[in-house]
Amino acid sequence: MSSTNQLAPPRLVVTTHDAAGTSIFASDQQITQFAPFGPKGSSFARFHSRLAVPVSNTALPPAELANVLPRCPPSGVLFCTTDIPPGTTVPTHRTLTQDYIAVMQGEIVLTLDGGEEKTVRAGEFIVQRGSNHGWINRSEEVCRLMCVLVASEQIVLADGKVLEGTAFKK
Numbered sequence: 001m002s003s004t005n006q007l008a009p010p011r012l013v014v015t016t017h018d019a020a021g022t023s024i025f026a027s028d029q030q031i032t033q034f035a036p037f038g039p040k041g042s043s044f045a046r047f048h049s050r051l052a053v054p055v056s057n058t059a060l061p062p063a064e065l066a067n068v069l070p071r072c073p074p075s076g077v078l079f080c081t082t083d084i085p086p087g088t089t090v091p092t093h094r095t096l097t098q099d100y101i102a103v104m105q106g107e108i109v110l111t112l113d114g115g116e117e118k119t120v121r122a123g124e125f126i127v128q129r130g131s132n133h134g135w136i137n138r139s140e141e142v143c144r145l146m147c148v149l150v151a152s153e154q155i156v157l158a159d160g161k162v163l164e165g166t167a168f169k170k
Contacts, residue, residue, distance in 0.1 A: 007105060007142050009033055010045050010081055017058075033083065040085060044070050048079045053150065072097045072149040084108060084143045090135040093166035097149040099128040106143035109136040130155045130163065 009030045016026040035043040050056075052075045072078040072095065081104070084090065092113055107121040113132040120126055130152055137143050155163040 006085075007083055007144055010047075012047050014048075040088070042085070042088060042090060043083045044080055045083075046070050046078065046080045049073060049076060051076045053077055070147070070149075072151050075151050077151070078147075078149045080147050080149075082145045082147060084135055084137045084145070086137055086140050086142065088135075088137050092132055092134040094130060094132040094163060095149065096130065096152055096154060096165040098130065098152045099126070100148040100150075101126040101128060102146045104144040104146050106137070106141045107139050108143040108145065109138055110134075111136060132163075132166075 009032065011029070012031050013028045014026040015023055018024050031045040031047060033043040033045045035041060049072070050059075051073045055077065070078055070080040070082070074096075078097075092111070102125050103120050103122050105122055107119055109117050109119050110126060111117040111134040117136075119138075135143075157163070
């Protein structure tokens with residue numbers, strides 16, 4: 001790790017198979033992080049994405065993922081990290097996904113649109129089921145979240161109202 005304002009770039013090791021079916025390493029690399037909101041905003045490292053589930057373990061790897069906001073394909077899956085600097089607030093938003101999130105470093109406050117919030121620390125986990133949520137880093141260090149997003153069905157309330165995802169602009 002470097003300073004309290006930046007973590008080391010994540011390393012990604014990928015495996016595959018050779019022509020005979022023996023397991024091999026396909027790559028081992030540091031992932032360049034994408035900071036679309038500037039040096040004081042959240043940054044992202046996208047590792048892998050597939051357009052549909054179940055995935056193919058023999059298909060070619062996805063195209064370059066480094067310089068785009070992490071968005072899960074409508075029927076697919078996305079694996080990424082998000083680094084949220086100290087003092088940063090991520091606006092309330094909803095994704096049409098079920099998210100499996102691990103706090104890898106630091107701590108984060110998860111806020112919900114009803115006003116509730118919980119602090120989640122390194123080594124703790126979140127399953128987020130299409131909720132309208134935001135993030136606040138009230139600590140003095142960067143928080144790194146590891147995220148696996150899986151496309152979900154739209155949420156339809158008992159009265160028939162459909163909860164839409166939030167459109168983001170960088």
